[in-house]
Amino acid sequence: MFSNYEFRLIITVVIIGIATGMGFVVKAQLIPDSFGTYGHYRADAIDEEVLRPIRHGTNASCLKCHPYEAAIHLKGRHQTISCEFCHGTYADHVNNGKKIGTLPVKKDTEITTLCLRCHNTEIKARSQAVIKTVAMPEHLESQKVKVTHTCNQCHHVHAPLKYINRAKQITGITESES
Amino acid sequence: MKIEQAPPQLDRRAFIKKVLTGSVTGSLLLIYPMGGGDALDMLQPSTIPDTPEQIPGIRGEEYDIHERKFAFIVDITRCIGCGSCCVADKREYNVPDGNYRTWVERYIKDFDDQVYVDCPNGGLDGYQSPRTDIDAPVRDTFFVPKLCNMCKEAPCVQVCPVGATFTTPDGFVLMDSDRCVGCGYCIQACPYSSRFLNPITHTAEKCTWCYHRVRKGLLPACVEVCPTGARKFGSLKDETSEVYKILKGPGVLSVLKESMGTWPALYYLGARLEVI
Amino acid sequence: MSGFHEGSAMLLSNFVLPNDIHVHWSMMIVLYPYITGLVDGAFIIAALYYLFDVKSLKPVARFSLLFALAFLCCATLPLLLHLGRPERNLNMLLTPSPSSAMAGFGYIYAVSMGVLGFIVLFVYRADLVKLKQRSRGMMKLIYRVLTFDCDDLSPRAMALDARIIKILVGLGIPVAAFLHGYVGFIFGGVKANPTWATPLMPVIFLFSACVSGIAAIVLAYIVIRKLTGKSIDGPCIITCIKTLTGFFILAFSFEMLEVFSHSYLKSGYHHMVEGLLNGPLAASFWLWQVKICSGIPLVLLGVMAFIKLQQSRYNLLAAGVSAILLLQVFIMRWNVVIGGQLMSKSARGYTVFHPEWFDKEGILTVIVVMLIPFVILFVLGKIFPFWTEEQNG
Numbered sequence: 099m100f101s102n103y104e105f106r107l108i109i110t111v112v113i114i115g116i117a118t119g120m121g122f123v124v125k126a127q128l129i130p131d132s133f134g135t136y137g138h139y140r141a142d143a144i145d146e147e148v149l150r151p152i153r154h155g156t157n158a159s160c161l162k163c164h165p166y167e168a169a170i171h172l173k174g175r176h177q178t179i180s181c182e183f184c185h186g187t188y189a190d191h192v193n194n195g196k197k198i199g200t201l202p203v204k205k206d207t208e209i210t211t212l213c214l215r216c217h218n219t220e221i222k223a224r225s226q227a228v229i230k231t232v233a234m235p236e237h238l239e240s241q242k243v244k245v246t247h248t249c250n251q252c253h254h255v256h257a258p259l260k261y262i263n264r265a266k267q268i269t270g271i272t273e274s275e276s
Numbered sequence: 277m278k279i280e281q282a283p284p285q286l287d288r289r290a291f292i293k294k295v296l297t298g299s300v301t302g303s304l305l306l307i308y309p310m311g312g313g314d315a316l317d318m319l320q321p322s323t324i325p326d327t328p329e330q331i332p333g334i335r336g337e338e339y340d341i342h343e344r345k346f347a348f349i350v351d352i353t354r355c356i357g358c359g360s361c362c363v364a365d366k367r368e369y370n371v372p373d374g375n376y377r378t379w380v381e382r383y384i385k386d387f388d389d390q391v392y393v394d395c396p397n398g399g400l401d402g403y404q405s406p407r408t409d410i411d412a413p414v415r416d417t418f419f420v421p422k423l424c425n426m427c428k429e430a431p432c433v434q435v436c437p438v439g440a441t442f443t444t445p446d447g448f449v450l451m452d453s454d455r456c457v458g459c460g461y462c463i464q465a466c467p468y469s470s471r472f473l474n475p476i477t478h479t480a481e482k483c484t485w486c487y488h489r490v491r492k493g494l495l496p497a498c499v500e501v502c503p504t505g506a507r508k509f510g511s512l513k514d515e516t517s518e519v520y521k522i523l524k525g526p527g528v529l530s531v532l533k534e535s536m537g538t539w540p541a542l543y544y545l546g547a548r549l550e551v552i
Numbered sequence: 553m554s555g556f557h558e559g560s561a562m563l564l565s566n567f568v569l570p571n572d573i574h575v576h577w578s579m580m581i582v583l584y585p586y587i588t589g590l591v592d593g594a595f596i597i598a599a600l601y602y603l604f605d606v607k608s609l610k611p612v613a614r615f616s617l618l619f620a621l622a623f624l625c626c627a628t629l630p631l632l633l634h635l636g637r638p639e640r641n642l643n644m645l646l647t648p649s650p651s652s653a654m655a656g657f658g659y660i661y662a663v664s665m666g667v668l669g670f671i672v673l674f675v676y677r678a679d680l681v682k683l684k685q686r687s688r689g690m691m692k693l694i695y696r697v698l699t700f701d702c703d704d705l706s707p708r709a710m711a712l713d714a715r716i717i718k719i720l721v722g723l724g725i726p727v728a729a730f731l732h733g734y735v736g737f738i739f740g741g742v743k744a745n746p747t748w749a750t751p752l753m754p755v756i757f758l759f760s761a762c763v764s765g766i767a768a769i770v771l772a773y774i775v776i777r778k779l780t781g782k783s784i785d786g787p788c789i790i791t792c793i794k795t796l797t798g799f800f801i802l803a804f805s806f807e808m809l810e811v812f813s814h815s816y817l818k819s820g821y822h823h824m825v826e827g828l829l830n831g832p833l834a835a836s837f838w839l840w841q842v843k844i845c846s847g848i849p850l851v852l853l854g855v856m857a858f859i860k861l862q863q864s865r866y867n868l869l870a871a872g873v874s875a876i877l878l879l880q881v882f883i884m885r886w887n888v889v890i891g892g893q894l895m896s897k898s899a900r901g902y903t904v905f906h907p908e909w910f911d912k913e914g915i916l917t918v919i920v921v922m923l924i925p926f927v928i929l930f931v932l933g934k935i936f937p938f939w940t941e942e943q944n945g
Contacts, residue, residue: 109700137439211404
């Protein structure tokens with residue numbers, strides 16, 4: 099029948115077959131349980147992503163505890179701006195209902211830089227329908243204001259036309275071109 | 277309620293010191309419970325403090341992952357290049373420097389139809405000054421925000437060798453950072469360059485349309501902070517949502533690199549011919 | 553793609569998308585196809601002898617098997633060095649995605665190793681039996697396992713061996729084709745990259761793989777025989793060079809067809825490829841890959857084919873051509889892998905690549921990874937002699 103050699107070769111093939119079979123059994127054990135639920139991936143990864151800590155709140159979360167700012171901000175042109183963009187994320191400030199840190203408030207020329215990020219007319223890509231833009235220092239010069247003034251010396255940062263409109267009311271001066 | 281004057285620096289240590297020494301009157305007033313229990317509860321939809329839901333119909337309901345559809349629309353006519361979206365995204369995910377989950381490009385056209393595109397630091401600093409290296413007079417400038425297109429036939433999902441990136445039944449292409457081996461194939465395969473290799477975790481990463489926020493009924497961070505409404509997000513199950521009305525309405529919407537056959541779920545309103 | 557016709561004038565504004573600046577697939581990914589290519593080419597020589605009975609290749613048949621095995625042992629190394637999380641490499645075996653070409657690696661590699669390993673065992677069984685009879689202790693045990701614990705060298709057993717070798721080599725050819733062809737498809741299946749996305753990619757890779765492998769065998773054979781003071785079998789070299797010529801003409805034709813075809817069709821993002829080949833890759837592609845490393849071999853191979861030369865001159869030319877072709881295939885891999893990534897997906901710019909010396913995927917690593925197979929070959933040569941006794945004459 100089979101010679102000694104042939105027999106050994108057959109044994110070798112059988113051993114390889116068994117090893118491969120065992121390999122597949124081990125493979126099945128090592129694959130994570132939720133793998134394949136929805137497709138070729140670990141379904142648990144979806145839940146893990148859902149549990150990622152949220153860092154930004156929304157303006158509503160900020161304004162709930164800051165009603166003074168809320169009253170001003172929500173009536174002004176800047177009501178669509180996120181508090182967190184200028185001040186930092188909610189998660190750095192509050193955790194589990196408790197304050198864990200203080201968020202920075204911009205000062206002086208930092209404010210001007212921040213304003214010009216959106217309102218600089220030199221960039222020429224901002225439709226007047228979307229946002230009003232100015233050029234510096236022409237804007238200051240045309241308003242007869244010292245060119246070292248920062249934006250917040252005339253404009254309330256949270257409601258930029260608040261003081262402007264009030265000033266117009268008081269003085270009766272109408273808007274000149276900016 | 278007492279008006280809180282926030283000191284100008286973020287200093288956890290100083291704060292703790294003040295509490296311990298009890299030397300600052302009113303410091304105790306800084307700690308008031310806002311409803312909700314321990315830290316884990318913070319993450320559960322019902323107790324996210326003071327954040328009313330922005331996407332209706334998600335909180336307080338069983339989330340059937342097969343019955344949900346969302347849409348993301350970018351309105352180029354309203355983007356002012358402020359970069360708030362980039363900043364918010366970086367903060368939300370602690371994105372390492374030099375890598376971008378979302379970014380804003382500036383396109384400039386001259387009178388000979390020559391197009392110049394730039395994207396300094398991904399738009400993180402906004403666009404604070406005009407380009408000085410263009411000789412020709414500028415005819416037109418516009419900004420294009422970019423992010424993951426959530427392709428319905430995502431090439432990144434197709435090529436991932438280990439199933440570390442995948443499309444969920446509700447249409448989001450997500451990453452499983454525990455399975456990713458960092459081979460970089462998905463990064464090569466993405467036609468929109470949305471992906472990068474995180475230099476700290478050595479795994480691939482990309483924008484996820486803030487899935488963790490959406491599942492809690494909140495808008496993605498970039499949509500949340502956009503001051504002009506250039507980024508729009510909503511549920512297609514909600515017929516009153518802005519995105520539903522735009523998508524089902526008569527306006528012209530486009531997608532990027534349509535010829536690639538990826539069927540993106542990210543739509544552009546007002547995208548110009550030059551945008552690739 | 554509408555309204556975009558800046559053409560090559562676009563380079564006025566070189567815009568690279570923010571995530572495109574870094575080249576992710578670096579020199580290790582150039583090396584991996586190169587190594588599997590060498591395996592394939594060496595295996596072709598062995599297959600020509602063992603399966604197709606090309607008797608003139610007998611002097612290098614065994615050597616090419618060992619050469620292929622030595623390089624195959626190292627094939628995983630560049631990949632492990634490249635992975636961001638190499639400790640998770642088993643994920644490729646556990647959950648290989650059926651739609652991903654790269655996922656094939658684990659199983660294709662395992663099968664290739666198995667097939668090639670067994671071919672070597674059967675080819676060398678007679679030598680191993682003799683070694684077993686001469687050794688003691690641990691080595692004897694190892695040889696016992698390697699010879700299936702059987703000393704049978706009867707004609708019946710040897711005939712069975714010959715049949716098994718034929719079957720395995722026959723099996724080995726499609727396995728080898730997959731081993732390198734799938735790498736070609738890894739690139740060919742990426743529609744986002746205009747250089748890579750072509751159905752010809754696996755074909756080009758396979759043919760140039762054969763070129764590199766055969767050239768490596770020719771060069772290694774000539775060098776080792778010269779260094780050990782042994783003779784060089786003329787007809788063997790002639791057959792190798794003829795095969796090499798055939799494969800090289802095919803490989804070069806497809807490479808040029810690819811470039812020319814896209815340039816003529818002007819479809820999709822071809823302008824990016826043109827800008828790449830005429831810009832950042834001008835020296836590396838046109839000068840080095842085409843003119844120097846393809847043009848000169850074509851001329852030399854033509855001389856060797858049509859002009860009657862003295863055998864010693866022929867062998868010298870053979871060694872020279874092989875060295876140049878080894879370089880050509882390396883440069884071709886470089887231009888495809890790294891060159892392809894220089895194009896930004898913005899379709900408006902190119903990034904740059906700076907090879908580092910001391911990086912995990914750096915130049916020093918490349919040198920070390922390329923040296924290791926030769927060390928393995930040296931060790932293998934101590935167990936499995938490269939040449940039979942009559943060839944040493």
